[in-house]
Amino acid sequence: MHRQNRTLPFDVRTLTDGALVGISATGDHLFLHQDELDCLLNDPDKFPPKRKAELAARFFLPNHGRNVGKERLLAARRAAKRETVAAGPSLHIIVPTLQCGHTCQYCQVSRAQSDSGFSMTPAALDAACERIWESDADVLTVEFQGGDPLLRFDLIVRAVERLTDMNHDGNKRLRFVVASTLHQLTEEMCAFFRAHDVVLSTSLDGPEHLHNRNRPVPGRDSYRRTLDGIALARQRIGEHAVSALMTTTRASLEFPEQIVDEYVRLGFNEIFLRPLSIYGFAKRNLARVGYSQEEFQVFYERALQRILWWNQQGVPVREVYMSIVMNKILSTFDAGYVDLQSPTGAGSSVLVYNYDGWVYPSDEARMLVETGDASLRMGRVTDSLAQLLSSETRLQLIQASETAAADCTSCAYRHYCAPNPVDSQAQFGRPDVPAHQTEHCGRHQWLFDTAFALLHGADANSEEMFHVWARPSTTQEAACDR
Ligand code: SF4
Incomplete structure (x- = not known):
């Protein structure tokens, strides 16, 4: 579900044990109690200052007076997530x-x-x-x-x-x-x-x-x-x-x-x-x-x-x-x-x-x-790189992997994940079947659920270990x- 009022846009995912994880547009997350979610949706001013600062730092709440910088930071964070493709x-x-x-x-x-x-x-x-x-x-x-x-x-x-x-x-x-x-x-x-x-x-x-x-x-x-x-x-x-x-x-x-x-x-x-x-x-x-x-x-x-x-x-x-x-x-x-x-x-x-x-x-x-x-196929190895990158195949793949399209817009994990058009082609003979029909989508929803469940139950040592794992x-x- 998407949430937006006096907050910045964010999604909420309910894990199998009932825990709630909020995910902001930058991909930052916070585990939320139900009363905190209610507060976030209805009256965010009621949060204690420390929690409010935490929510602002993770892009759930606007940071009053510093929003121009915040917007730039938000754009930079999104760009960093796409850097390897760009x-x-x-x-x-x-x-x-x-x-x-x-x-x-x-x-x-x-x-x-x-x-x-x-x-x-x-x-x-x-x-x-x-x-x-x-x-x-x-x-x-x-x-x-x-x-x-x-x-x-x-x-x-x-x-x-x-x-x-x-x-x-x-x-x-x-x-x-x-x-x-x-x-x-x-x-x-x-x-x-x-x-x-x-x-x-x-x-x-x-x-x-x-x-x-x-x-x-x-x-x-x-x-x-x-x-x-x-x-x-x-x-x-x-x-x-x-x-x-x-x-x-x-x-x-x-x-x-x-x-x-x-x-x-x-x-x-x-x-x-x-x-x-x-x-x-x-x-x-x-x-x-x-x-x-x-x-x-x-x-x-x-x-x-x-x-x-x-x-x-x-x-x-x-x-x-x-x-x-x-x-x-x-x-x-x-x-x-x-x-x-x-x-x-x-x-x-x-x-x-x-x-x-x-x-x-x-x-x-x-x-x-x-x-x-x-x-x-994108082309022959003797074609120039520019020709290969402008091939119809590449354009199709880009189009079919946009999370802004179809099923992914309602998915809490869309800031981390995307449809896999090559898998779709292998499974259904076309690159653009709705994401929810694919094995790729089901597997990754489950993997992200598993990861959040691990983080939710982690003690300080395990949390530190998962941060080490997060480094390539x-x-x-x-x-x-x-
Ligand atoms: S888990 Fe499925 S719906 Fe969600 S972003 Fe990935 S492919 Fe899209």
Whole structure:
């Protein structure tokens, strides 16, 4: 519900335990008692001075006599929330090859078993580097995805060296990430990555039996090889050279605590409890590996409780999805998680240069192609950045992700969240179905409810921990495109 009289505009959300959270137009929040809400709606002057100052500081009440400054501050706070989208493409995903040795049931990209026709040409790779360099963003993150990009290490070297040369005067900050199974990692690769500050991101789905079931490699021990890769990278590149991500399948649902414990045992201080994406191969195999949103919620809540328990034992480990949500709620500066941006970051802050020379607005959008839906192509890698950014696809995505439209206008979480047009396209074959019909909307309403319930029940230590979680970390930054 929206409220506006002698107050500034704000929304109220009732949590499952009956607690009321007020959210102002800047995204600031306050937990309210019912009598406080009544007072806010009917006679805000009755608040004691301290509470009144608190309500004014969080943009629920006007600050009499200083409203000009307040309006500017309000505009600045709103702009800060959109900064990552407004700054120009900053995350550039290059897919050097679709080859991969795994046969994961939930694979989103229909990996290829051979190089023929499934790897980027050097000319297309060079064109991708030119597009990246045309971006206005001061910080450029270049992520190599696949398939398994280490199978075309030569293309990674070519792009990293080319972009480093382009930045010879050091005007931009370049960050390189390679997302890989790490099965092909060698000492030579580690030496190159160390010399060029390249960090690695891998997939680890939990303990051995689960990882091998989710991510099989014909005739080989997938789990052991990934662990060997992690050990080699830590030894040769640095202790924090590798972050890991997990994907939740139906087989994972029984093992939330064991998955968290595995991450802690291996010394990771972050775990991203990712639901299955309904793209590519995963969509085809949904009946076998999928589950309902309710089942995911039960899994997630058990895993999150285990993470909180570890923190209480003095082992600092954070959950990345909740950290993204906490960043939205607690921080003035948005970490830029693409799926929750309005307008969407897909095609604006993120571009994907696929192995076949086409450019897509997000990793998920290129995955749709593997099941025959090429509607989200923005153009060819040889088109200029300006042409790509003015493509019909991008304009459609921006339009479909405005929270000012349709369902989101009545949602208390619209200052943190947005419709996800790429998800909508995957689920319904069009980017603009009403937000409430989408799985994305239901999941995020629940996640924001969960976050506020955690904050409402938090003691001083937990509150401090959630503020730490709200600051973007390496995995969280890497996750912002997914
Ligand atoms: S997508 Fe759903 S949860 Fe997100 S702002 Fe819109 S209505 Fe709210």
